[in-house]
Amino acid sequence: MLLKAFLVSLVAAYGRLEQGWMGQQMIARPIWLCPLVGLLLGDLQQGIIIGGSLELIWAGVVQVGATPTEVVTGSTVACGLAIINNLSVAEAITIAIPVGLLATLIGTINNTITIAVWSPMTNKAVDHGNTKAIWWLGLAGCATQALMYGIAVFLAVSAGSAAVQAIIDGIPQVIRDGLSNASMILPAVGIGILMQFSFDKKFVGFFLVGFLLPTYMGFGSVATALTGVAIALIYFFLKPNEVEDD
Amino acid sequence: MTNHVSLEKKELNKVFWRSYQALGCYSYDKQQGIPYLRAMVPVLEKLYPERDQFLKALKRHNTMFNTTCAFVPFCLGISCAMEEEYANDESGQFDPESIGAVKIALMGPLAGIGDSFFWGTFRLIACGVGAPLAAEGNPLGVILYLLLNLVPSTLTRWYGFQLGYKGGRQFLARIQADGTLAKLTESAKVLAMVVIGGMVPQIVKFPVAFTLELGGGTFVLSEVLDGIMPNLLPLLLSLFVYRLIMKGTKVNAIIFGLLGLGILLTVLGIM
Incomplete structure (x- = not known):
């Protein structure tokens, strides 16, 4: 279990590093991260299905500035828990949404660290012409971010697993069917947000x-x-x- | 500064590779400023062997900067060309403040174009093409998604950097002035609209289970709706969500609202 949680947290940290260190090429998204989670946990097929489904709902959620949802954490945690506990796609989506919301907090903490610590240190490095410091300071913000998100995802997956199973088992069938139906209309949200860009x-x-x-x-x-x-x-x-x- | 220093592939390549870390230290005050400074270091070291000039150059780039990541190499290319020009300027005519001014002038329009192309068009097409396939468990969906994002972004980065270094400012000014840029952005929106329209019937499903026994026959609501137009409910729902968003309803409120709606309609036997 701990090993599995660790593997999921690696994918979450990679998602952060993709954005920070690898040019943010729009691939730190459910459709790419969930198959990676699936691959590491031994169920690639389910990873692809969950990734595609989450991508449809979060199609419009964009990772710039203040975001309504933290897509990297939401998708890795939900996909990890779903594969470990054999949950349905609809149940995975239900987990992903609140997790994504909570995780935006970490981003705020990290941005505060950057402005309080890394930015003044850069000013000092510039005054002294210290290029070595500039080299690592330019990478620091994303490094702390990847670390914090990685730890949060590790904790969520390792602790969440048992809790999730108990909660899912306690939900009456009619509500589960309702969630499953809701997961079919939810992609309308993604479309609504996308239309904002171009409509x-x-x-x-x-x-x-x-x-x-x-x-x-x-x-x-x-x-x-x-x-x-x-x-x-x-x-x-x-x-x-x-x-x-x- | 009498010796002529010209930039070579070695430093320029270093700048290009460091452009990938544009979000390596995103802060509220400088946004992509620290990574931009980091990327410029190899070129500044080469151009300004005198410490005084070097420190001034570092300071010049320790400022706020922010644009779409794929266009960062283009801006860096322009900054490199301008620094090279300044370092070799013997007339004293070149005002170093123009280097920062050009950066600031470029980042806004480039972010506008870049966001509508990379967030609003390429990613959207990749999602429209790839996600429905992936949701059915087809790995091709994931591969298509990656290619449709990585190919345009990699080409823009590489050629953008070359173009920026070799007179990108003039090129941008020209296509902006003759209206090509505006037309390009509009055409991208046209493409995005077709793809979004096409996503509606493919990804939004509204299963209607409601039936009613009427004397001799059975009234099947879904058949009546399909008779008017297939996918009518997904279309109306998508437009309704768009309206809510434009009115300022929070996206998360809409998500929870739809979850509630799904459960409610299922309990009532409509879905």
Whole structure:
């Protein structure tokens, strides 16, 4: 059990380091981290399914500044507990949401450490031209963050396992079915958040085209995206340039 | 500063690789500033062998900076080119403050474009294509997700750095002035809208179980709804959630609301 919790915490720390040290290439997400958890815990298939499902719900949750949900912790803890305790995907999602919320606290603590400790130390290093200190200070914030998240995930998985099993067993069947149904409508949240980025009244027709292609023509996700590329190209080449005058 | 110093691949490559740690020490006061300074060190060491100049250069880059990670190499490339220009400037015409001013001027617009491309378009397409496959247990979904994010981001980083170092400022000013940049951003939004629209029927499911015995026949609510339009409820629900978000409802409140709704409708026998 402790070994499994440790393996899950490694994935959580990796997720942090991906963002901090490896260029934040948008892959510290459930869809990549959960399969890693699954691989380490010996159930890759379940990891992929949970990762894909969580990604759909959290599609819109973006990891910048003050975030409503901490995706890395939420997905690794939930996926770890689900695989260890043989939980359903719906139950994993139910765990992931509160865990993600709680974990945002750690981010706040870490940002406080950075502004109180690392930032003034950098100023000192700059005054003395100490390039060695600058080298490690530029990595320090993420290192403490990875460590704190790793420890939190280790504790949550090792202590949470027994508790989760007891709680899940105590839930009546009708509520479990309800949660399972709820997990099917929850991706609407991800879509709602995504629309914030790009929605513009004049683009509503493009949204409808995207909706109608799978609905009536049976297009899959790849086919819809490729059609979208074609439409965007038409838009780009047919729209005249609006030159700024200044 | 009379000797001509020019930057070579060795230092420039070091700067490029250090650009990956742009979020290595994110702070409220400087945001990506400390890692940016860290990335500039190899070039500054080469350009300013005199300690005085070197300390001034370090100070110049110990400031607040923040933009989309994939565009950090582009900004670094420009900073490198400008530092090189300044270090070799014999006329005394080059104002070193312009180096910081350009950084600050670039980061806002680049963050705007970058967020709409990397958060709003590539990641979204990757999710729209990969997540439904992964949710069915298909590993191809995970692989597609990774490729669709890593390929554009890696290309932008590498070519962005080269472009930034070789006259990126002029290039950016040109495509901004002739309207190409605005059009590019809009086209990305068009693509995003099609993909988001396509995600609705594929990922939002609204199972309706409600039936009613009526004299001779059975009234099946789901058949009636499908007769109007398939996927009608997922569409309405998604638009409703979007409206709530735009009105300022907290996302977590919506998540718990939908969990409650799912349980309630199941208890009532509607779902």
